[in-house]
Amino acid sequence: MTPSPTDHLLTADGVTVRFGGLVALKDVHITVPPGSVVGLIGPNGAGKTTLFNVLSGLITPNTGTISSKGHRLNGLRPHHLARHGISRTLQGLNLFSGMTVLDNVMTGAERLAKTGLFTMLTGLGRFERDERALRERAMVVLDELGITHVAGAYPGTLAYGVQKRVALARALVSEPDLLMLDEPASGLSSDELAELATRIRGLREHVSILLIEHHMDLVMDVCDHIEVLNFGAVISSGPPDTVRNDPAVTDAYLGSAEESDDE
């Protein structure tokens, strides 16, 4: 059965963003239905990061609405997304260098932590129980990603690919319904890329994914649906085969390659 729009985990509708005279996004509509992996691609400067930032609450669009399961998200701050079952990984890893991997991952579990400041201050014991449950949950996720052995390490001592897995673990620990991944393949070796593709396919069983990625093979491989942006507008959308064979997409990428050749 096709999910109704109010089941959709994230929808941007009529989103326009202007930076001074430059229109970075023009009337963009994209949506992530439950149980899907949606890819967002486009040549350099197409507007992908701007859209990701709008969806994360980092940029307020000039017009348009962002919603999740029928609830309007406009005006929400990034740290409120977890309440709506949305988490994300960023291009920069944003790990806390002074915290161990385990503590970093636990910071992602805000949604599961039921304890408020009051409980902590009164020391009624629930805080300890929550802390223990969070620690256990974080270890389960580290185990799923094959990195329990680095739980006590500091991020700066780890290889980049491992740090990326830590960032993914932190996003997954809150058991999101939707995971937004901003260029998860960047900086990975070919082995790590293959592993990432397998992981995304596995995650799809429990969580929908919005994937912003330059790595075309990965996008074509793992996505159910792809949206292609160029100069801030969606120029093509559909399943990988449709997008791959769309002349508008080929032209956009060729145009962009020619522009960089001219530079």
Ligand SMILES: Nc1ncnc2c1ncn2[C@@H]1O[C@H](COP(=O)(O)OP(=O)(O)OP(=O)(O)O)[C@@H](O)[C@H]1O
């Ligand atoms: N804060 C800003 N102020 C002014 N212009 C901006 C700002 N952020 C982005 N832009 C411009 O908006 C357009 C879209 O940029 P954006 O970074 O969203 O594209 P992108 O598709 O993510 O590109 P890339 O693949 O190179 O990261 C570009 O022309 C960019 O120069």
